[in-house]
Every structure is written in structure tokens, then in C-alpha cells.
Amino acid sequence: MTKDKVGFRMWMVFILIGLAGQFAWAIENMYLNSYIAYLNFSSIESERFDYSLLISITTAVSAIMATLTTIFMGALTDKVGHKKLFISLGYILWGISTACFGLLNVNSSDGKTLSITPFLAAVFVIVFDLIMTFFGSTSNDASFNSYVTEKTSDSNRGKVESVLSIMPLIAMIIIFVGLNSLTTKENGYRWDLFFYIVGGIVILVGIIAIFLIPSSKDRMDNLTTSLLKNDDKVTSLISEGFKIKTIKENKKLYLILSIYFIFATACQVFFPYIMIYVEKTCNISNTSASFLTDFALVMAISLLGGSLLSLIFGFLADKYGKDKMIIPTILIFAIGSIMMYFIPQINNTRIIYATISTLIMILGYVAVPTILNSLVREYIPKGKEGSFLGVRMIFVVLLPMCIGPFIGNYLNTFKPSYKDEFGIETKLPSELAYIVGASILILVIIPLCFYFKMRKKENEKE
Numbered sequence: 436m437t438k439d440k441v442g443f444r445m446w447m448v449f450i451l452i453g454l455a456g457q458f459a460w461a462i463e464n465m466y467l468n469s470y471i472a473y474l475n476f477s478s479i480e481s482e483r484f485d486y487s488l489l490i491s492i493t494t495a496v497s498a499i500m501a502t503l504t505t506i507f508m509g510a511l512t513d514k515v516g517h518k519k520l521f522i523s524l525g526y527i528l529w530g531i532s533t534a535c536f537g538l539l540n541v542n543s544s545d546g547k548t549l550s551i552t553p554f555l556a557a558v559f560v561i562v563f564d565l566i567m568t569f570f571g572s573t574s575n576d577a578s579f580n581s582y583v584t585e586k587t588s589d590s591n592r593g594k595v596e597s598v599l600s601i602m603p604l605i606a607m608i609i610i611f612v613g614l615n616s617l618t619t620k621e622n623g624y625r626w627d628l629f630f631y632i633v634g635g636i637v638i639l640v641g642i643i644a645i646f647l648i649p650s651s652k653d654r655m656d657n658l659t660t661s662l663l664k665n666d667d668k669v670t671s672l673i674s675e676g677f678k679i680k681t682i683k684e685n686k687k688l689y690l691i692l693s694i695y696f697i698f699a700t701a702c703q704v705f706f707p708y709i710m711i712y713v714e715k716t717c718n719i720s721n722t723s724a725s726f727l728t729d730f731a732l733v734m735a736i737s738l739l740g741g742s743l744l745s746l747i748f749g750f751l752a753d754k755y756g757k758d759k760m761i762i763p764t765i766l767i768f769a770i771g772s773i774m775m776y777f778i779p780q781i782n783n784t785r786i787i788y789a790t791i792s793t794l795i796m797i798l799g800y801v802a803v804p805t806i807l808n809s810l811v812r813e814y815i816p817k818g819k820e821g822s823f824l825g826v827r828m829i830f831v832v833l834l835p836m837c838i839g840p841f842i843g844n845y846l847n848t849f850k851p852s853y854k855d856e857f858g859i860e861t862k863l864p865s866e867l868a869y870i871v872g873a874s875i876l877i878l879v880i881i882p883l884c885f886y887f888k889m890r891k892k893e894n895e896k897e
Contacts, residue, residue: 441591448648449583452522453599455640456575457606458633459533459567465607467493467564469618470536470626471557477624478553489557494836496561497568502833504572506825509581510673513822518582519648525574526641532567534634536560537627574641576828581820582648584812590753592809593760597749600805601742604797608738675819676826687889688814688823692830693882695807698765699831701875702800703839705772708847708864709793710734715853716863717778719789733790741797748802752809758890760806761883768799769873776869843868 441449468490475483512521539556551559587595610633616622617629675681682689705712714721714730721730752760774792781788815823843864850863 441587441595444647444649445586448644449595449599450602451640451647452526452579452644453602454606455526455637456529456571456579457602458610459529459571459637460575460603461606461610462533462536462630462633463497463564463567463571465610466618466629467536467560471560473618473624473626474539474553474557474560482553484554484557489561493561493564494840497564498833498836500565500568501572501576502825502828504569505576505828506673506676506822508573509577509820509825510822512578512581513819518578518585519644519650521578522574522582522648523641523644525570525578526644527638528641529567529570529574530634530637530639530641532563532570532634533637534631535563535566537630537634539563572828577824580824584815584820584824587812589813592812593749593752593757593805595749596809596812597746597752597802597805600749600801600808601745604738604742604801608735611734673822673825676823685814685816687886688811690882690886690889691807691810691814692827694761694879694886695804695811695827696830696834697875697879697882698768698803698807699835700839701772701872703835704843704846704872704875705775705864705868706800707840708843708868712775712864712866712868713778713789713793716850716866717785717789719786729786733786733793736790737793737797740794742801744794744798745801745805749805749809752806757806757809757813758887760802764799764802764806765876765879766799767795768803769876771796771799772869772873772876776866779866839872842871846871 471489471493508521512518539551539559583595583599614629614632617625617632713719713733719730719733721728748760748764771792771794774788775796778785778789778792811827812820846865846867847862849867850865852862854861
């Protein structure tokens with residue numbers, strides 16, 4: 436095992452490009468659903484539409500587009516190389532497509548956006564989301580992630596992955612604190628400005644990436660440089676990860692992906708509803724005369740604390756081995772999930788208990804992918820990083836997002852409804868989702884047993 440160190444310039448590449456990408460993904464994962472709901476409820480009653488159906492369609496087609504794009508474009512980047520070009524140009528186009536959402540704000544106070552009906556605007560959201568997802572998956576999922584795999588080694592992947600794993604939560608916090616007010620009634624629902632700012636940030640980082648990412652002849656990163664292109668046909672690279680022969684030759688990779696699939700599905704049962712769960716189901720107040728509400732305090736401490744503590748597991752993984760960190764991180768996530776179930780039942784110390792429970796769950800939520808992503812990068816065949824990251828998307832994004840949220844939505848039917856900010860009756864997220872999520876997690880025992888059995892045989896041979 437080599438003892439490569441990640442240089443300052445390469446750390447800047449990983450952090451800046453990784454964080455900017457998560458700004459854009461935060462729009463899709465957190466705000467597009469709210470935006471579609473806003474387009475519906477802020478219109479006159481005669482123009483309202485079935486927003487829940489459009490939200491479901493948006494989620495499904497986005498997951499499919501992200502997976503297919505990563506598979507095809509990942510294979511293309513392996514074939515032609517030039518990942519720097521794919522990342523830089525992709526981010527610029529990604530930012531432009533993100534900013535385009537601002538044109539659909541039919542109730543914008545500046546009067547400069549498109550004059551269309553709320554339903555047509557919502558349909559355009561789906562269209563723009565597909566375009567945004569294509570550029571995002573090309574530049575981030577396929578190109579940037581394969582670039583990270585190429586530029587890291589077994590001795591530093593845990594550290595790098597731990598930093599990358601907290602980027603989604605950091606992006607969430609920055610947007611929530613700095614830009615979320617633009618989407619509120621008090622500030623005139625300035626969704627257009629919200630999208631323009633985030634899109635502008637992504638465009639700027641794409642431009643910076645042109646100068647920041649070392650060229651192929653630059654050795655400033657002091658890391659082993661892999662081949663810039665693959666001589667196989669693109670069609671062969673696309674199908675490589677789905678062949679029975681490939682699965683047999685890379686059993687450890689597919690066992691780790693199976694573990695990841697079960698974990699991601701368990702997360703998707705409750706995580707899409709976590710903010711509403713903490714505020715509405717657990718009755719953690721989000722109204723206050725001061726800047727920090729009880730809800731904001733709980734979420735801020737848990738997100739920041741869980742994210743920072745998860746960095747420890749990345750360093751421990753590099754020092755003691757990634758295999759030793761799999762079970763501890765999964766157990767932390769399971770314990771945190773079960774603790775989340777009891778929040779509504781706590782009375783006098785509910786805020787304190789909610790903070791501790793959410794922190795532990797978030798710690799596991801970030802730490803588990805840190806370890807699993809490190810192992811995925813380790814077991815991906817060299818020179819085919821982009822192609823196999825498309826396979827990873829099937830296990831980590833497509834299947835979990837098509838299974839988990841529907842289970843959570845079904846569980847929510849057992850809860851009473853509440854009125855949202857538009858006065859619309861909406862179902863409360865159920866605490867049962869956390870028990871069901873933890874129960875699904877038990878299934879990881881099966882691929883874990885096979886994986887550790889293989890690793891034991893390898894160690895015995897060595």
C-alpha cells in the first residue's frame with residue numbers, strides 16, 4: 436500500500452468542485468418539489484393542478500436520467516479521456532440549466548419571467564430538470580467522481596471520501612442559512628433570484644476548474660497518473676459492468692454495491708421527510724422572534740456535528756482498514772434511526788433528545804457512504820472508472836429512490852394531516868419509517884457475510 440499524500444491544489448479541486456456540485460444537487464433534492472408545490476398553491480384555485488403527481492414524475496425521471504447519463508457518459512469519458520474538459524464545460528452548462536429554473540417563476544415580483552400558466556411552468560420544471568440532470572451527472576457523477584477515483588489511492592481514499600461525503604450537508608446548511616429566505620413569503624417568494632444565484636455559483640466554479648484542475652502533464656498532485664483513455668469501444672465499456680463474467684471477476688465490488696443498495700433504500704424510507712418530521716411530527720417549533728428557532732438549532736447542531744464527527748471514520752479507515760469500519764458505522768446509523776422513532780414520545784427534554792438522536796443518525800448517514808464509497812473506488816477496475824460509476828448509480832440512486840420513498844409515503848398514510856404554509860392539508864411523516872428503515876438495514880447481514888468470507892480467504896492465502 437502506497438503512502439500518497441493529497442497536495443493542496445488537489446484538495447482545492449476536490450473541495451471546491453465537490454461543494455459546488457452539491458449546491459446544484461441540493462436544488463434538485465430539496466427545492467424542486469417545494470417549487471412545484473409553490474407554483475400550484477400560489478396560483479388561483481381554478482389553475483391548480485395535481486402537484487403530487489408531477490413531483491413523483493420529477494423524482495422518477497430524474498433518477499432514471501441520472502443513472503443512464505452516468506452509464507453512457509462515464510463510458511465516453513473512459514474512452515476519450517479529457518475528464519478536465521468534461522468537468523469544466525459540464526459545470527458551466529450545469530449552472531446555466533440551473534439558472535433557467537428562475538425563468539419559470541410565474542409570480543416573480545420583477546415581472547421579467549415567462550408569462551405562462553402554473554401547470555405549464557411545472558411541466559417545464561420537469562423538462563429543465565432532465566437537462567440539468569444530464570449536465571450534472573455528466574460533469575459530477577461520471578467525470579468528477581471517476582477523476583477522484585483516478586487521483587486517489589488506497590492509503591488516502593478514506594480521508595478524501597470523508598470530506599466529499601459531508602459536502603451535501605454543508606451545501607444544505609449554506610443554502611438553508613444563506614438563500615432559503617428567498618423562497619419564503621416574507622421575502623416575496625424570490626425563486627428566480629434563488630436559482631440565478633445557485634446557477635451562477637456553479638458556472639463560476641466551472642470556469643475556475645479550467646485553471647485549477649492540473650492538466651495531464653502536471654505532476655503537482657504527486658499521485659499515480661492512470662491512462663487518460665481506454666482503447667475499448669464505448670458500447671463495450673457501457674455493457675462491461677452488466678456482464679456475468681464481470682460480476683464473477685469483481686465479486687467484492689458487487690457485494691459492496693449490494694450493501695450500499697440496502698443502506699440507501701433504508702435511508703430513502705424516511706430521509707426525504709426528515710425536516711418535516713422534526714418540525715411537524717415531533718413538534719419542534721420553527722417560529723421565533725430570534726434568528727435561531729428550536730428547529731433550526733436542532734438541525735444545525737445535528738448536521739454540523741454529525742458531518743464533522745464523520746471525518747474521524749475516514750481517517751480511521753485509512754489507518755486501520757476500511758473493512759473494520761463497515762459494521763461500526765452501520766450500527767451507529769441503525770441506533771440513530773431507532774432513537775429518532777422515540778422523539779415524539781419525549782416531553783420535557785424533547786429538544787435535547789431530538790438533537791442527540793438526529794446527530795447520531797446523521798453521523799451514520801454520512802459515515803457509512805464514506806466507507807462504502809472508498810471501497811467502491813478501490814475495487815473498480817482501473818481505466819474503467821466512469822463506466823462502473825454508472826453501475827454504482829443503479830445500486831445507490833435509481834433502485835433506492837424507486838423503492839424507499841414509496842414505502843415512506845405509505846407509512847405516512849397512518850398519520851393525521853397538518854396544514855402547510857399555503858393552508859393545504861398534508862400528511863404528517865410517520866415515526867414508523869425509522870423503525871422500518873432500521874429493519875431493512877438488517878438485510879445487510881447477507882452480503883456482509885459473503886464479503887467478509889471472501890476477505891478472510893484472501894488474507895489466508897496471503
